[in-house]
Amino acid sequence: MLKYTEDHEWLRAEGDEIVVGITAHASEQLGDVVFIELPEEGREVEAGEEIVVIESVKAASDITAPVAGVITAVNSALADSPTDVNSDPLAAWFFKIKPADAAAIDSFMDEAAYNDLIG
Amino acid sequence: MAEELRRTGLYDLHIEQGARMVPFAGWEMPVQYPMGVMGEHLHTRAKAGLFDVSHMGQVLVTPKNGNPETAALALETLIPADVLGLPQGRQRYGVFTNDQGGILDDLMFANRGDHFLLVVNAACADQDIAHLQTLEAVNVTPVTDRGLLALQGPLAAEILATLIPAAAEMRFMDSQIDDWDGTELWLSRSGYTGEDGYEISIPNARLTEFAQALLAHPDVAPIGLGARDSLRLEAGMPLYGHDMDTGVTPAQAALGWSIPKSRRIGGARVGGFPGSDTVLTELTNGAAKTRRGLRPEGRAPIREGVEIFEGETGGAALGKVCSGSFGPSVGGPVAMAILDASLPDGTTLWAELRGKRIPVTLAALPFITPSYKR
The missing domain is CATH 2.40.30.110 (Aminomethyltransferase beta-barrel domains)
Known part of the structure; x- marks a missing residue:
């Protein structure tokens, strides 16, 4: 089951890691993605830290770490096909993070709450 | 309090087409449609894109004494271009300079026989009109009852010809008046994309109807400001307020080509425009x-x-x-x-x-080429 942040990220628990991507709503707002800069694997990050740069034709945006933890994997395939973020945002994950607090994911919105947020 | 945004005559059509509207130069304009900036850009280069540029200022400049040369020479006191030598039915690009040789705005001007038609940037329109009104020899009339469309792309000519056959005969930078179904259209073969195409001025009363007639063609897609910007950037065209402003001279903006020999040092009508010493010395010596x-x-x-x-x-x-x-x-x-x-x-x-x-x-x-x- 997916969880959602107010920054329009989706979170999926996978073992003791969280897989992070952006929602279809966010990808629509961004428009055509042309470049993605991912964090280094093994990097320790704070919650709210800007760790991904995502550039569309129009503008640059940041994606933040939803929780504190360590980046365990990044989807380097996105560097070559950044438009995957537009065509299939749920499959186009950005990074996996091992949260410092194993229960961190529980506090995020479920789908119904997120749908309320985006109206 | 934010000033209320103006809407063009095509606002309802933009909404109907699924546009995302944004504030731009005091207007509420479509930045993109569901096709997206990338798709709209590539569509324009492959087929034909329809742009609403009704926010731009259209201005008529008419000589008070009835002699078009008077209007041409008056415009040359503000614009370092060859206005006098512009034949009837032709359009040119130019800039308004300030006393420091910086650029106040860039514009298109067309010789329409007994007067000139100017098209200026939306954000500068009020200032440009006031600037033009300092000229004593001409009447300056902002055109308020017309919208402006651009149809751009390799298929623009054959598509526009289905509505206005005479358009196909125009050459780049021709300017003419044509009839569409009893309505007077002002056409120029020009644009801001690097593609062949037209800018078409239409009375507001029939603006939506004309845009719909073009959009009914399967190869025409509506294009927003996002793709307009990426298209003009690839075409190496400067955007006022970004690539040039009051602190940038024509030579620095790489627009020296718009200033012909006749207005340069040694020319028949050298200088005589604001900042001419700075502008011309720099053109002679190289910026x-x-x-x-x-x-x-x-x-x-x-x-x-x-x-x-x-x-x-x-x-x-x-x-x-x-x-x-x-x-x-x-x-x-x-x-x-x-x-x-x-x-x-x-x-x-x-x-x-x-x-x-x-x-x-x-x-x-x-x-791009x-x-x-x-």
């Missing part, structure tokens, strides 16, 4: 800095404000990017910056992006 093209390595767009350096580390910035984005037709990022004119194309410089320096290559403008019907 130290001028607007150059940049091709960044990799895929990351280098946007407005990014600083350019000579080396990978240290040193003072050589200049800043004035326009930069991803060029969908180029297939990579493209940018422009005002930099040392003596550096040859192909020189590697460095752009500082998010604390890292990325190699960028000086490249000739435009980034324009396809005007000359």
